[in-house]
Amino acid sequence: MISTAENILPDKNECSNSLTNVMDALYVLNGKWKLPLILSLVQSSKRFNEIQHELRGISPKVLANELKDLELNDFIRRQVYPTRPVSIIYEATEYSKTLKEVMRTLSEWGWQHREKIKDSMRQEKVEVFG
Amino acid sequence: MISTAENILPDKNECSNSLTNVMDALYVLNGKWKLPLILSLVQSSKRFNEIQHELRGISPKVLANELKDLELNDFIRRQVYPTRPVSIIYEATEYSKTLKEVMRTLSEWGWQHREKIKDSMRQEKVEVFG
C-alpha cells in the first residue's frame, strides 16, 4: 500500500484498509486446516496419505475437501504421474509461496505464544504449591 | 527457534515445528473476527458501539462473546471510566501487540490477493467479451 498525494488521510486510510485487507485474507484462509496444509505442501510436495499422517487428526473426508478447495483457489496443484499404479502428488503453486511471510510470522508467534503459556502454567504451580 | 548442536536435522525439525507452531497459533486466533478485532483495538481503543460500527456485519452477541474470549486470553482489557454515565473502553494489551507482524504480513497479503482477484476478473471479461 503506497500513500500518494490523493491520500489526504494516509494514516486513517491505511488503518481502515489494513482491517479490510485482513478480513479479505481471512476470507480465503479461514479454517483449522488451510494454512497448515499450504505450509506442509510448501515445505515439500506430498501424497494424500503422507499429508494425512503429517496433519495428525485430519480425516480423509476433510482433507479431500480442503485439497479441492485449495486447488480451486490456485494454492495447490494435483499432479498425476503415470507410474503403475499412478502416483498422485499434491504440490504448492507459486501463488501459495506468496504466503511464506505470513506463515513465517505466524509460526514465530505461535512458538512464543506456546512459551508464554508454558511460563504462565509454571507460575500457577508456584502460586499453588510454592 | 534456534538450531543447536543437538539438532541433527535442523531443517526437518524446523519444518515440523513450524507446522505445530502455526497450528498452535491458529488454535487461539481462529475464527472470522479475532484478528480483525485485535487489529482494530491495536490501532486505537474503542467503545462497544464503535467496534460494532467498524467491523461491519458483526452482531452484538458475537462481538460480546469475542470480547470476553479475547479478554480471558489477555489480548484486550475492558476499562471502565467513572464518567457519568460510565464509559467502557476496550483496549489492546501489550501482548496483543506481539501480533503486529502477523497482522502486517496478513494485511499485505490480503491486499495483493485482492489485486490478483481483480486482475483475474478483468482477464475473464477480456476472454468473454474481448
Add this chain to the structure above:
DNA sequence: GTTAGTACTTACCTAAAGGAAAGCGCTTAC
C-alpha cells in the same frame, strides 16, 4: 484368491460459529 495399500467417497452425526430480532437496565436530553 486373499491381503494390503492408495486415494478417496458416502452417509450420518455433533458441535460450534454465526446471524436476526427483540429486550433490558441504566442515563441523559428534551
Add this chain to the structure above:
DNA sequence: GTAAGCGCTTTCCTTTAGGTAAGTACTAAC
C-alpha cells in the same frame, strides 16, 4: 414522561466445520 443512546443479554434459528465409520475401485504382491 418520553425518546434516544449505550452496552450489552436472550432467544431462536441456520449454516458450516468437522468428526466417525464404513465402503469402493483400483492395483500389486504373496
